[in-house]
Amino acid sequence: MSSLPAQVEWIRGTVAGRPGHRLMVVLAAPGCAWARRTGGCTNCGFAAAFGTSRPVSPAELTAQLQEALRRIPAAEAGPVELDLFCSGSFFNPDEIPASAQAELLRIGAAHPAVRSLLVETRPEYATPERLGAARDACAGKALEIAIGLESASPVLLSRIHKGFYFDDFAAAAARVAAAGLGLVVYVLQKPIDTREGEALLDAVATIQRVFETGRELSLPTRVALEPCFVVPGTPLARACDEGRYRPPWLWSVLAVLVHTHALGRIQVGLSDEGMSASHRPRNCERCSVRLRKALSEFNASQRLSDLLALDCGCRDEWLSEIAAEGLSPANLSRGETP
Ligand code: SF4
Ligand SMILES: [Zn+2]
Known part of the structure; x- marks a missing residue:
């Protein structure tokens, strides 16, 4: 029982x-x-x-x-x-x-x-x-339907092994709108086999498409941005343990918010307590706690100002990593289009 x-x-x-x-x-x-x-x-x-x-x-x-x-x-x-x-x-x-x-x-x-x-x-x-x-x-009473879209990209959805694509999500969103309910959409930042900058751009593009869909349907929509953490026993955990995967930098999470926060309500998932450092989204040991606190404050206020005031030496390391993918480093966390 x-x-x-x-x-x-x-x-x-x-x-x-x-x-x-x-x-x-x-x-x-x-x-x-x-x-x-x-x-x-x-x-x-x-x-x-x-x-x-x-x-x-x-x-x-x-x-x-x-x-x-x-x-x-x-x-x-x-x-x-x-x-x-x-x-x-x-x-x-x-x-x-x-x-x-x-x-x-x-x-x-x-x-x-x-x-x-x-x-x-x-x-x-x-x-x-x-x-x-x-x-x-x-x-x-208000009812919201949460759907784990994760990404609008068919390539990333295949890597996740999601088993559905953006059109399936959009059709369900239309049914949610027709029923007069609200929509919450999970967006997964940096799934398996995805590089840092590629994941950042995908999360931005996915959030843009999600809010666009909500607008077209006049559907109250919010996004739950989930910086990917590593759950033991999953294919992602194997990739992480074999050195083929690192959870996203918190600088990348901030960069996604810079480009999307004006589109609608976004909550950042921060529930990875109890996990080892290598299994959770992070910056360096000096600034991770500060960034997480500021992200949590963003969840309440929806204001970016505290996050934008933060800096740390590890930001250069993050910038080099995404620059190696051909992304222009200077613009990614300060508000210009990636
Ligand atoms: S495997 Fe997990 S993430 Fe995928 S559809 Fe099922 S509950 Fe959702
Ligand atoms: Zn740092």
Whole structure:
């Protein structure tokens, strides 16, 4: 009986532009069908880390959510964003049974402090029927659909072994728009077999296309920029251990923000605590902590000024690395077009 969620975190953050909290719930569920069927994406360890690899009943899933909701303090006035993760696709009925999809959202939305909800899915499971049922279950509270696009480039998507392409994402975005919901798009900076500058340019181009798609669809869209970290047991971890991969420089993350922050809301993923230094995005030992703190402040304020004021000797090393790829070094973190 999986009546306890795999993980619950209560995190201070910005919700609908106001200071609030996220309740991040990872349900104990079978885990990503793509990962179980094909081995999954080259950087991803979610299904292996959290997936039960056996069906979990609607009663077990709702018990897990009720347990997780107890983490919201009794006096909490909100706003709270409830993130309902399942180490895969919420709208895949083989992972979360159809009846449980609506029931979980109904229970979450009924909590008085919860202001908005978020679920993740691969594009192919986001059908008009499931999106409509999910919207109705939220009874007027905001629901965002998060899709791990990672990159708009077919070449990088093949390296990731994503199993879908930008057009599949865009079609799902149109269905999300038609259902009157919001969209969150994960963009992965520097997947396997990708060089530093190439990855930087790809993240910029991907974010531009994502916001362009959102604008065309009049779809509220935000981006979760995920500087790639290395999860043990993945093909990416093998590449890293064999010296064929280094996670992105934080200077590259800053460069992406310089070129995209004006397009819409961007949150930078910084959840790589507990990993060894070689497995996480970084600069040198002297400035990594400062950069991460400034990125975290950017997440709250959406202002770049603190980040742009930072400098360190290691910036020259980063510039040499991208210059070796033929990118013009001077312009990449100070606001000119790469
Ligand atoms: S990144 Fe998403 S689609 Fe890819 S294996 Fe992980 S959970 Fe599945
Ligand atoms: Zn440094």
